[in-house]
Each structure stands twice: as structure tokens, then as C-alpha cells.
Amino acid sequence: MSMANTERNLKHLFDGTEWNVYDDSVLNLGVGAPGPDLLENCCDIFDKATSHRLKYEKEKNLSYLFQYGATSGPVETRNAIATYFSSLYVDNPVKSEDLIITTGATQGLHFVLSTLIDFNGIIFIDEVTYMIALDTIKQFTTLTVIPIKLNKDGVDVKQLEQVVQEKRFQSKTKTFWAMYYTIPIYHNPTGIVFSEAICQTLVDLAKKYDFLILCDDVYNILNYTSKLPSKRLFSYDKGAGNIISNGSFAKIIGPGVRVGWLELPPRLKPILEKSGYINSGGCFNNYTAGILASLFEMKLAQTHIEKMKCAYKERMLHTCKVLELNLPSSCEWTQPQGGYFIWITLPSYADANKLLKLCLQDEHIFFLVGSRFAYNPAIANNCLRLSISFHSKEKLVEGAKRFCTVLKYFLKEGK
Ligand SMILES: Cc1ncc(COP(=O)(O)O)c(C=O)c1O
Known part of the structure; x- marks a missing residue:
């Protein structure tokens, strides 16, 4: 069985068709699924259970x-x-x-x-x-x-x-x-x-x-x-x-x-x-x-779940630490106590789609814009969602820093 191009095999995970984010150089902070490192163990445990x-x-x-x-x-x-x-x-x-x-x-x-x-x-x-x-x-x-x-x-x-x-x-x-x-x-x-x-x-x-x-x-x-x-x-x-x-x-x-x-x-x-x-x-x-x-x-199963939970927790805490230190004060967010997602509300004049364009162009960062989650898209035009589940703690920290750099520039320019 050919395992060539595993990255391409994961394309369907990335809700970014219109943005063409399938390039390896893009750090995708939109994925709401466990990353490959967290699933590595599954081959062994399913082998035993089967x-x-x-x-x-x-x-x-x-x-x-x-x-x-x-x-x-x-x-x-x-x-x-x-x-x-x-x-x-x-x-x-x-x-x-x-x-x-x-x-x-x-x-x-x-x-x-x-x-x-x-x-x-x-x-x-x-x-x-x-x-x-x-x-x-x-x-x-x-x-x-x-x-x-x-x-x-x-x-x-x-x-x-x-x-x-x-x-x-x-x-x-x-x-x-x-x-x-x-x-x-x-x-x-x-x-x-x-x-x-x-x-x-x-x-x-x-x-x-x-x-x-x-x-x-x-x-x-x-x-x-x-x-x-x-x-x-x-x-x-x-x-x-x-x-x-x-x-x-x-x-x-x-x-x-x-x-x-x-x-x-x-x-x-x-x-x-x-x-x-x-x-x-x-x-x-x-x-x-x-x-x-x-x-x-x-x-x-119990051990695997515990491991995943520990990894998610670490990822969430480290990502939030970067946001706490670097997110412009005009943005609203609350540190989640669990789960996968961090929701950020930009000032009302800001358009998350434009920020995304800039993030992709300047720092190769992708995230999901708030309007994707709304029946009436306009109500969440100034919001966005980051996910902590897919990437390692190191990648998330680096990605969150680069995201904040673009965001600071974007908000200064946008005023
Ligand atoms: C709220 C919510 N429900 C359901 C799912 C998908 O669940 P399942 O894979 O069990 O169908 C997701 C995945 O992102 C989710 O966020």
C-alpha cells in the first residue's frame, strides 16, 4: 500500500478550500481534530484489542x-x-x-x-x-x-x-x-x-x-x-x-x-x-x-484518553499564555477551561476575513473566521476561532505569536 503524500491524505480536515490552505507551509490553527502524534498509539492499542x-x-x-x-x-x-x-x-x-x-x-x-x-x-x-x-x-x-x-x-x-x-x-x-x-x-x-x-x-x-x-x-x-x-x-x-x-x-x-x-x-x-x-x-x-x-x-482506552487529555491541556495552557501576553487589549477572549477552542472577538470595525488574508500572506497562518459558525454570517464578522488540538505545543506557541504579530499590525492599520 502506498503511503506517499500523507499530508494530502489529511486535506479533508482543513476547512479552507476557498483559501487554498493545503500547502505544507501553512500552519493551520483551524483544525478541530487530534493531531497525528496523538493518534500514533492507536495502531498498537487497537492491534491488542482486536x-x-x-x-x-x-x-x-x-x-x-x-x-x-x-x-x-x-x-x-x-x-x-x-x-x-x-x-x-x-x-x-x-x-x-x-x-x-x-x-x-x-x-x-x-x-x-x-x-x-x-x-x-x-x-x-x-x-x-x-x-x-x-x-x-x-x-x-x-x-x-x-x-x-x-x-x-x-x-x-x-x-x-x-x-x-x-x-x-x-x-x-x-x-x-x-x-x-x-x-x-x-x-x-x-x-x-x-x-x-x-x-x-x-x-x-x-x-x-x-x-x-x-x-x-x-x-x-x-x-x-x-x-x-x-x-x-x-x-x-x-x-x-x-x-x-x-x-x-x-x-x-x-x-x-x-x-x-x-x-x-x-x-x-x-x-x-x-x-x-x-x-x-x-x-x-x-x-x-x-x-x-x-x-x-x-x-x-482509559490510558489513551488520559494521555490525550494531558496533551490537550498542555496545548491549551501554552497557547493561552501567548495570547494573554500578546493579544491587543481591544480584543475580547476568555481562557477556556476545557475543550478545543479559543474564540476571539476583534473590535467591531474589524473584519476577520481581512485579517485571515493578511495572516496567510504574511505569516502563513490559517484559522476559521467567525462567520463560518453563524446562520447569519454578519453577526460574527469580527470573530475567529483557534483550535489547540492538532499541532504540538511548540507549533501552537509559535503560531499564536505570529498570529498576534499580524493582529497588532492589522488593528493599527485598520483604525
Ligand atoms: C460539537 C461537535 N460535534 C460533533 C463533532 C463531530 O463528532 P463525530 O466525529 O463524533 O461525528 C465535532 C467535531 O468537530 C464537534 O465539534
Whole structure:
């Protein structure tokens, strides 16, 4: 097998087609994926876990792994997820019976949208949100998308309630007339964590007006302070059944593994399990999910996740240190307590697209402009997102310094 030009093999990671950033000389600070050095270990650990699992299948004469799997996924995989995440969330455990295994959070979102939401319904999103979730939602062209203001402590619940009251209707075709899609912990792109008060209000609103909240919880355990991971929104919902947590191993084991899970309340899980989409093929990835169970049983997953988390933390702290010292005072930002992303707001007159052009031209630095994350692009024209996940600490430090140099010059010139 030819491994020539591995860089080209990674081109699809770089959301920069129109900027042609595929040149090796460009330091891409836009990539929201683990870098190659963090995935290096995967060959070894997956080799061990695969041998472990296949030996078991052979010895027991099972071939379970190669059969259509149970719709909610292998019980050993669900148990492994429940045990591991319960140990991190401490007082709000994850239950194996609440889980459906997916091929990642992207598929989780698509599955929920196509199964539970009225095709003529409403999708509330944060005014800036994960850009590819936005692309996914927009593909459902009969849905109405309504962006809601985002404050420093989370979504603007007053505005959300007002719009919910205006728009609500009784769905005749699906379980929910509307869904609010969000990322309450280490939000993409802003890095914020929704406060407990906002989380509680969101759950109350969802119950009162019976809409669904789908939480992308892919960064939850990447907390870089001594505090325990924040309570996920799912655990605020005491029985009403309006919250789904959408989890994934993409950021903590490896995106190519394509294993994630939906954590569902009892009233919703059977609806998803009855859908033809999952019934026809059984578990979406029975084979890989089975291997993953061995990865946990052998404690290889836990060690790998811990290593990734330590590397991300170091990358985040070093990058933030450079920004703290060098970012012009007219720019606003808050050091994230976890996750991948640093969101920077330039003075209102500044255009992040023009800054990007200059960064590419002068310092060969790429980042994602704020408008990429907004349904109404103009609201985030003066914002941008840096990601700490892909490059080494050294490259990030150097890149952040070069970025700040251009930014200082850009803002002086722009006045
Ligand atoms: C908020 C959010 N959700 C989902 C994903 C993708 O998750 P997955 O690879 O599990 O589909 C990303 C990746 O950037 C993300 O930032």
C-alpha cells in the first residue's frame, strides 16, 4: 500500500478550500481534530484489542461480531461506556440501558433529526454553533432554523422562551415539533460552559413546551482545571424525557474509529430503536463497537484518553499564555477551561476575513473566521476561532505569536 503524500491524505480536515490552505507551509490553527502524534498509539492499542476480541469470538465459537448487532449496540460496549463515564461524572451516572451506539455525534444528530423531529418543525441553534452541525441541519430544507443569542453563561433563555411561545405548534407526525441543538460544555466555537442556572432553565423550558434538546457532549470530559467535569444537561432532566446527550470517541480516542453513543430517556429510546434506519442494519458498527469494548476491558482506552487529555491541556495552557501576553487589549477572549477552542472577538470595525488574508500572506497562518459558525454570517464578522488540538505545543506557541504579530499590525492599520 502506498503511503506517499500523507499530508494530502489529511486535506479533508482543513476547512479552507476557498483559501487554498493545503500547502505544507501553512500552519493551520483551524483544525478541530487530534493531531497525528496523538493518534500514533492507536495502531498498537487497537492491534491488542482486536486480537483480544477475535480470540474470544473464536474460542467461544460465537461470530457475534460479524452478525447484525443488537440495535442499541453490544451490551459490553454500552457497559464499558457507562462504567467509564459514570466514574468521571461521579454524581450523575450514565446507565448502559439508556445508550444506543452510533458512528459518532454527526450520525447521532442526523439520526435524531430524521426520526424524532417534525419535518416542518423548528430547529433552534446558538447564534454561533458547530459549523458542520449547521450544514447538516440546513440539509433538512423543510425545517425552519432560528438562531438564539449566546451570552457568556450560555444561551439567552429569555429570547428562547419568547420564540418558542411564538412558534410552537402541535406536531401531527413526529414526537417533537422543535429541537434546540447545542453544545453546553466547552462550546464549539466559543469554548463557554453553560451555567447551572441556564441548564436548569433549559430543562424546565423543554419540559414546559415539550421540545427536544440535543446536546453535543463531545468535549465534556476534556476539563483542564482540577474541577470535576460539569454536569451534563441530560442529568438535569428528572424524568420528563426531553434531553438527549450525543457522545463520541472522536476527540478522546480517534475520529476514524467512528464510535459514539446517544444517551436517551426511556420514552425516546424505543422510538429510535423502532426506526427502519437502525432495524434494517442492526447496530451501526457492531464490529468496531465490539473491539472498543475490549479496548476498555484491557484498560487501553482509559490510558489513551488520559494521555490525550494531558496533551490537550498542555496545548491549551501554552497557547493561552501567548495570547494573554500578546493579544491587543481591544480584543475580547476568555481562557477556556476545557475543550478545543479559543474564540476571539476583534473590535467591531474589524473584519476577520481581512485579517485571515493578511495572516496567510504574511505569516502563513490559517484559522476559521467567525462567520463560518453563524446562520447569519454578519453577526460574527469580527470573530475567529483557534483550535489547540492538532499541532504540538511548540507549533501552537509559535503560531499564536505570529498570529498576534499580524493582529497588532492589522488593528493599527485598520483604525
Ligand atoms: C460539537 C461537535 N460535534 C460533533 C463533532 C463531530 O463528532 P463525530 O466525529 O463524533 O461525528 C465535532 C467535531 O468537530 C464537534 O465539534
